[in-house]
Amino acid sequence: MPIELNYLDTGGAGTPLVVIHGLFGSADNWRSHIKAWESSRRVVAVDLRNHGRSPHVTGMGYAEMAGDVLALLDRLSIPCAHLLGHSMGGKVVISLARLAPERVASLIVGDIAPVAYGHDHDSVFAGLRRVVEGRPANRREADALLAEHVSEKAVRLFLATNLVRGEPEGMALRLGLDEIQDDYESIMGEPAGSEPFTGPTLVLRGRDSHYVADEHLPALHEVLPEARLVTLEAGHWLHAEQPEAFRESIDEFLAAVESGAA
Structure with a gap:
C-alpha cells in the first residue's frame, strides 16, 4: 500500500x-x-x-x-x-x-x-546508531559521536542534515533508521x-x-x-x-x- x-x-x-x-x-x-x-x-x-x-x-x-x-x-x-x-x-x-x-x-x-552492489554503509550505520545512543545535546556533540565511525567530514555534514531538535532536549534523527537497516539488502x-x-x-x-x-x-x-x-x-x-x-x-x-x- x-x-x-x-x-x-x-x-x-x-x-x-x-x-x-x-x-x-x-x-x-x-x-x-x-x-x-x-x-x-x-x-x-x-x-x-x-x-x-x-x-x-x-x-x-x-x-x-x-x-x-x-x-x-x-x-x-x-x-x-x-x-x-x-x-x-x-x-x-x-x-x-x-x-x-x-x-x-x-x-x-x-x-x-x-545493478546490485555490496555492503557500503556499515560505518555510516554504526555512526548513526552511536548518535541515537549518545543523545547529543547539540550538533557539535553529534558530530563528535559520528566521527567515532565516519572519518570524512563531508559525509558527517551530510548525515547531520537528518538531525532535529528532540524532546525534551537534545538532538534526534528524523530517519527511520531501523526500517532502512532492516531492508538494506533491497536498497543495494x-x-x-x-x-x-x-x-x-x-x-x-x-x-x-x-x-x-x-x-x-x-x-x-x-x-x-x-x-x-x-x-x-x-x-x-x-x-x-x-x-x-x-x-x-x-x-x-x-x-x-x-x-x-x-
Whole structure:
C-alpha cells in the first residue's frame, strides 16, 4: 500500500521535474538546485519513505518506493513528469520508468547503475546508531559521536542534515533508521521492473566514483538503451561537488527533450 510522502512543490506550468534524493538524504538537500530551477520550471522534490518528513514504514523495496512516488503524482494530478534521481533515488526513478513508462517524459539518473552492489554503509550505520545512543545535546556533540565511525567530514555534514531538535532536549534523527537497516539488502539490490525504459535518458556519473564504472555500462544500456552518458569531474556527490555543471547538463538535456531534439 503506497504511503503519503512529504514533498516540496514550487508550482508553475509545464511538465514538472520530480527530484528524488539518495540514501540518508531528503528533499531539503536539493534546495539550492530547486531555487535555480524554479524560475523556469515546476519542481517537485520528494522525501522518500523513512527519510526527511515522510512516514516511517517497513519495506524499502524499489517497487514499493516507486509506488509511493506514483501515488504522489496522482495526488498532485501530474500525468507525466521528468524524473531526476540520485543514487538510491536513481534506482527509484529507473523502477518507476520501467513499471509505468507512460508517466515519464524523460529520465535523469545521478551516479548509479541498475545493478546490485555490496555492503557500503556499515560505518555510516554504526555512526548513526552511536548518535541515537549518545543523545547529543547539540550538533557539535553529534558530530563528535559520528566521527567515532565516519572519518570524512563531508559525509558527517551530510548525515547531520537528518538531525532535529528532540524532546525534551537534545538532538534526534528524523530517519527511520531501523526500517532502512532492516531492508538494506533491497536498497543495494537491482531496481524493480523487467522491461527496458526506452524513453529519453541522461545518466550523469562522477569520474571519481565507483558507482557507474565502465564494467557497469553493458547492464546500464540493457535497462536504459537510450541513455546518454555524461561524466563530471566529481565523486558520488556530483550535484554537490559540481552543481553548475550538473545543472547545465540537465538543462541542456531537458531543453532537447522538450524541443523534440532528444
